[in-house]
Structures are given as C-alpha cells and as structure tokens.
Amino acid sequence: MAHVLIAEARFYAHLNDMLLAGARAALDRAGHSHETVTVPGALELPGVIALAAESGRFDAFVALGVVIRGETYHFEIVAGESARGLMALTMDGLAVGNGILTVENEAQAIVRADASQGDKGGDAAEAALALLALRGRFS
Numbered sequence: 001m002a003h004v005l006i007a008e009a010r011f012y013a014h015l016n017d018m019l020l021a022g023a024r025a026a027l028d029r030a031g032h033s034h035e036t037v038t039v040p041g042a043l044e045l046p047g048v049i050a051l052a053a054e055s056g057r058f059d060a061f062v063a064l065g066v067v068i069r070g071e072t073y074h075f076e077i078v079a080g081e082s083a084r085g086l087m088a089l090t091m092d093g094l095a096v097g098n099g100i101l102t103v104e105n106e107a108q109a110i111v112r113a114d115a116s117q118g119d120k121g122g123d124a125a126e127a128a129l130a131l132l133a134l135r136g137r138f139s
C-alpha cells in the first residue's frame with residue numbers, strides 16, 4: 001500500500017471539490033492511503049509538493065487545481081509555470097500526477113472535473129500510481 005499526498009489549490013473551491021472527490025475515490029479503489037494539503041492557487045502546488053517530498057512520508061503526489069483564462073497574460077503564467085514546476089519534480093524522480101485543469105471557462109472545467117464525466121482528478125491519481133509502479137520496476 002502506498003501513502004499518497006493530494007495537493008489541492010482552492011482557487012475555485014467548488015470545482016476543486018469535484019477533482020478531489022475523483023482523486024480520493026481512485027486512490028480508495030486502488031487500496032492506497034492518502035492525505036490532503038490545501039494551497040491558495042495552482043502556482044503554490046509545485047512548492048508544497050517539494051516541501052512534502054522532503055519529509056519522506058509520501059510515495060506519490062497528486063496535484064489538483066483549476067486555472068481559467070482571464071483577460072490578461074496571467075493565465076499563461078499560472079497554467080504554464082504550475083505545469084513546469086510539476087514536470088521538474090517528475091524529472092527529479094517524484095511520482096506526480098498533474099490534475100491541474102487549464103480551461104477557457106467554468107463549463108469546460110465542470111465537464112472535466114466531475115468524477116462522473118471527465119474525472120481528471122481520478123486520472124491524475126492513476127497517473128501518479130502508474131509512475132510509482134514504474135519507479136519500482138526500474139529501481
């Protein structure tokens with residue numbers, strides 16, 4: 001059994017609740033324990049995962065958040081830099097699933113976050129577990 005950290009950005013709480021439900025259900029189905037840490041926005045997700053990884057308490061990590069395009073270049077910063085940060089952690093050998101939605105509007109987010117539709121939270125949890133299994137195979 002693995003112990004998994006779900007790191008979730010509360011920027012859009014109602015949308016993130018859907019991602020969280022999907023991720024938790026996927027981990028429960030797979031028989032893994034998990035805990036959740038909350039940060040304000042997607043830009044904080046790589047940082048909190050890096051901090052948690054130093055504790056050595058977690059086998060894998062799931063990052064959940066929603067970034068919705070606004071009027072300015074800020075969308076590109078938040079969407080791109082959060083993904084870049086997670087990818088850097090992955091390349092350092094952490095098993096990280098990226099469940100940060102980067103969408104044009106709330107309707108797109110709902111379809112993807114809802115566990116009974118796109119279930120991107122569940123997908124991110126399964127991706128983290130897949131990387132964890134591969135790490136075991138190659139170590």
Ligand SMILES: Nc1c(NC[C@H](O)[C@H](O)[C@H](O)CO)[nH]c(=O)[nH]c1=O
Pocket residue numbers: 009011012040041042043044065066067068069074078
């Ligand atoms: N615009 C969105 C943000 N912005 C906030 C940043 O993520 C960050 O918390 C702030 O810049 C302080 O460092 N976050 C989201 O998760 N989604 C957005 O659409």
Ligand SMILES: CC(=O)[C@@H](O)COP(=O)(O)O
Pocket residue numbers: 067068069070071072073074075076078
């Ligand atoms: C991530 C975003 O683009 C958004 O929340 C920021 O909106 P704006 O560009 O209108 O300030």
